Amino acid sequence: MELREYQKEALMRIKDALSSGRKAPLLVLPTGAGKTVVFTELSKYLINQDKRVLILVHRRELVKQACQKLDEMNTKYGVIAPSYPSTNNSLQVASVYTLSRRMHNLKFIPDYIIFDEAHHVAAKTWIDVVNKYKKAKRIGVTATPIRLDGKSLKDYFDVLINGPDVIDLVSKGYLCKHKVYASPHKLDFSNFKLKRNDYLKKDIANLVKNKVITGNAVSHYKKYLLNKPTVVFCVDIPHAKTILERFLSEGIKAALLTGDTLQNERDKILDDLKNKIIHVVVSIDVISEGTDLPCVEGAILLRPTNSESLYRQQVGRILRPRENKTAIVLDHVNNTITHGFVDERREWKLEEEIPYGPKRKNPLVRTCQQCNHVFKFGKSCPECGFKLSKKELIEVEGELKELKKEEIKSNESQPSFIKANYKESIYSPSSFYKDCLKSLRSLNKKYNCSFNNSHNLCKYKIGDNLQFYRGQNKPTTGILLGSIDKGTEPEYKVLKLLPPIPTKFKKQGFKNYWFPDLMKEAIDFYEIDAIQLENYLDLAKYNKKDPFMRHASIKHFIDCLTKYKEQLKFYYNQKGDLKSQSFSDFWFSNNQGIYTYLINEKNNTFMRFYFYESITKIKTYIRDLHLGYNLILLTDKGIEVRQMNIKLLHEKRQRELIRNIYTKKQNSIDDFINIARNGYFKVGYNQDWVYKNFTAKKIINRLKKELSVENQIPSFFKS
Numbered sequence: 185m186e187l188r189e190y191q192k193e194a195l196m197r198i199k200d201a202l203s204s205g206r207k208a209p210l211l212v213l214p215t216g217a218g219k220t221v222v223f224t225e226l227s228k229y230l231i232n233q234d235k236r237v238l239i240l241v242h243r244r245e246l247v248k249q250a251c252q253k254l255d256e257m258n259t260k261y262g263v264i265a266p267s268y269p270s271t272n273n274s275l276q277v278a279s280v281y282t283l284s285r286r287m288h289n290l291k292f293i294p295d296y297i298i299f300d301e302a303h304h305v306a307a308k309t310w311i312d313v314v315n316k317y318k319k320a321k322r323i324g325v326t327a328t329p330i331r332l333d334g335k336s337l338k339d340y341f342d343v344l345i346n347g348p349d350v351i352d353l354v355s356k357g358y359l360c361k362h363k364v365y366a367s368p369h370k371l372d373f374s375n376f377k378l379k380r381n382d383y384l385k386k387d388i389a390n391l392v393k394n395k396v397i398t399g400n401a402v403s404h405y406k407k408y409l410l411n412k413p414t415v416v417f418c419v420d421i422p423h424a425k426t427i428l429e430r431f432l433s434e435g436i437k438a439a440l441l442t443g444d445t446l447q448n449e450r451d452k453i454l455d456d457l458k459n460k461i462i463h464v465v466v467s468i469d470v471i472s473e474g475t476d477l478p479c480v481e482g483a484i485l486l487r488p489t490n491s492e493s494l495y496r497q498q499v500g501r502i503l504r505p506r507e508n509k510t511a512i513v514l515d516h517v518n519n520t521i522t523h524g525f526v527d528e529r530r531e532w533k534l535e536e537e538i539p540y541g542p543k544r545k546n547p548l549v550r551t552c553q554q555c556n557h558v559f560k561f562g563k564s565c566p567e568c569g570f571k572l573s574k575k576e577l578i579e580v581e582g583e584l585k586e587l588k589k590e591e592i593k594s595n596e597s598q599p600s601f602i603k604a605n606y607k608e609s610i611y612s613p614s615s616f617y618k619d620c621l622k623s624l625r626s627l628n629k630k631y632n633c634s635f636n637n638s639h640n641l642c643k644y645k646i647g648d649n650l651q652f653y654r655g656q657n658k659p660t661t662g663i664l665l666g667s668i669d670k671g672t673e674p675e676y677k678v679l680k681l682l683p684p685i686p687t688k689f690k691k692q693g694f695k696n697y698w699f700p701d702l703m704k705e706a707i708d709f710y711e712i713d714a715i716q717l718e719n720y721l722d723l724a725k726y727n728k729k730d731p732f733m734r735h736a737s738i739k740h741f742i743d744c745l746t747k748y749k750e751q752l753k754f755y756y757n758q759k760g761d762l763k764s765q766s767f768s769d770f771w772f773s774n775n776q777g778i779y780t781y782l783i784n785e786k787n788n789t790f791m792r793f794y795f796y797e798s799i800t801k802i803k804t805y806i807r808d809l810h811l812g813y814n815l816i817l818l819t820d821k822g823i824e825v826r827q828m829n830i831k832l833l834h835e836k837r838q839r840e841l842i843r844n845i846y847t848k849k850q851n852s853i854d855d856f857i858n859i860a861r862n863g864y865f866k867v868g869y870n871q872d873w874v875y876k877n878f879t880a881k882k883i884i885n886r887l888k889k890e891l892s893v894e895n896q897i898p899s900f901f902k903s
């Protein structure tokens with residue numbers, strides 16, 4: 185087998201890494217670049233060096249694919265997977281799930297493990313294999329070195345080898361060109377919950393039911409891909425079945441492919457697609473990895489995803505070249521706008537972490553339905569001035585428009601543009617900066633503020649991004665600059681004591697409160713609060729399964745009491761029900777005041793007694809209670825003071841990245857731009873975040889510089 189030049193170079197760089205002492209190199213090659221060719225050639229080289237090699241894959245298709253390449257190379261091997269006999273070959277191709285069940289009984293101990301689709305290595309089953317063969321050197325290959333949880337792969341590999349980009353392979357004819365037609369509708373996933381850094385299927389399943397989101401997949405297939413082999417990526421089985429029915433009802437030959445489809449049926453469906461017996465395969469995630477389909481010319485994306493890895497795997501399926509082929513992507517869910525074109529240059533880093541959270545809340549561009557111009561998100565087109573009404577924004581049948589790379593990748597996402605545009609922001613004028621310092625001076629003179637992290641603010645730190653509300657449903661963000669100690673106030677405990685029974689009532693025979701063992705003169709109300717009625721039950725008689733609140737069980741409950749039966753019978757006869765479970769509920773109120781009952785024990789009669797105005801109150805000092813802090817924030821209005829009922833904006837990992845910037849001496853805007861670009865929102869759409877943090881950093885640096893060692897107060901406040 186003749187290797188391509190970039191494959192030879194990749195193979196050489198892996199060998200060089202191993203010979204230089206690296207124990208776990210990771211090779212990144214785009215989908216369709218021939219990763220299987222590279223690692224099977226590497227495995228042949230290693231076994232010729234008398235090494236034992238294990239090729240580890242996670243799909244049945246990948247087992248089959250690796251075996252086919254080894255057969256073409258006339259290399260002997262064994263297979264550890266269902267339906268394959270055991271062999272003693274020094275090269276084994278293993279399904280990770282089968283190996284994890286059998287490895288404790290296997291005599292085969294590898295010197296090298298080659299991980300196909302190595303971004304899965306953090307999964308438990310893969311880790312079990314790694315832990316079993318700790319002495320083996322690891323070699324990973326993947327198109328997308330991104331874990332779904334956003335963490336880097338540096339715990340599993342020690343060097344990353346970047347292969348060519350997609351655009352390089354397209355220019356040499358190893359992959360084909362592609363066009364993208366995307367929905368003009370804005371999608372907002374900001375409220376979607378995440379699991380392993382991707383949207384929950386139940387959330388996106390509800391979203392794609394809306395025709396505003398998905399458009400008419402069948403009509404657009406007819407327009408752009410009619411009779412061309414196409415794969416449709418859906419959310420779940422109910423969604424896939426619905427889409428399949430739409431294609432079949434329009435007379436388009438289609439089939440459904442899911443994880444539950446039997447292997448022989450799956451092979452037949454893909455063969456039928458290749459031979460054009462059918463034209464459309466409706467799938468979920470089955471064709472995302474390890475499926476080599478040069479015949480497929482189109483992909484219809486109906487599954488929104490926050491995972492760049494999943495998106496690249498899906499689109500990569502259709503980039504295998506054929507003569508005169510230009511692949512077509514019909515993106516109904518804005519995945520291209522979220523993650524970018526798959527042939528954009530991407531410099532992967534082993535130590536880089538993808539921040540957890542929705543990658544971008546909204547698309548950067550909108551497609552004008554009048555002139556087809558692609559422009560930055562807004563309510564009117566800058567090209568023709570066409571304004572979109574609310575009704576047009578939710579139009580059901582929206583035409584997909586072709587996205588041009590040069591249009592979506594505008595200068596507005598470039599650091600140079602962002603830095604230049606800072607001059608036009610509200611934060612740039614020197615007057616804004618001076619007004620902020622003036623406000624801080626005034627606050628400190630009045631309250632003696634703290635502008636460092638010495639205060640006890642728990643999870644908050646100087647420089648944190650916080651969210652609060654100006655009025656109802658008007659969220660606003662601010663940067664924490666300092667705090668105001670609200671001081672302390674005495675905390676008291678107030679005892680409320682039952683008053684003495686008036687003499688006139690005692691003369692009538694009402695000498696005690698009802699429940700006389702509990703409710704006595706001068707007893708504190710709170711003592712009665714803690715006493716439960718159930719403490720006085722004869723548990724041998726009481727049937728707990730008998731519901732306490734039902735009318736039929738009240739008599740049963742009273743009969744099981746060891747004390748106070750007569751008093752509760754009186755209450756039951758008066759009220760007709762019994763809802764209380766503690767004695768504290770046995771005083772009542774009406775328009776005359778609060779009352780309870782007095783009891784005449786001689787004839788077991790009761791009398792209402794209004795007592796609240798005559799109770800005795802005793803106020804006892806406990807301690808000095810700290811009232812907390814008010815927070816000083818930089819916002820778009822300058823300096824604002826807010827109470828602590830606000831929340832941190834970012835997830836822990838991204839918050840740590842932001843905090844590290846604030847601890848640096850310099851206040852370069854590039855640091856904040858990099859956070860934003862690598863974070864889960866797009867810079868062009870959130871320049872305000874960059875500018876606000878950059879200005880806050882300038883103010884914080886000024887405070888640190890001016891901080892007086894003597895009294896921890898900035899010296900410029902003294903002027």
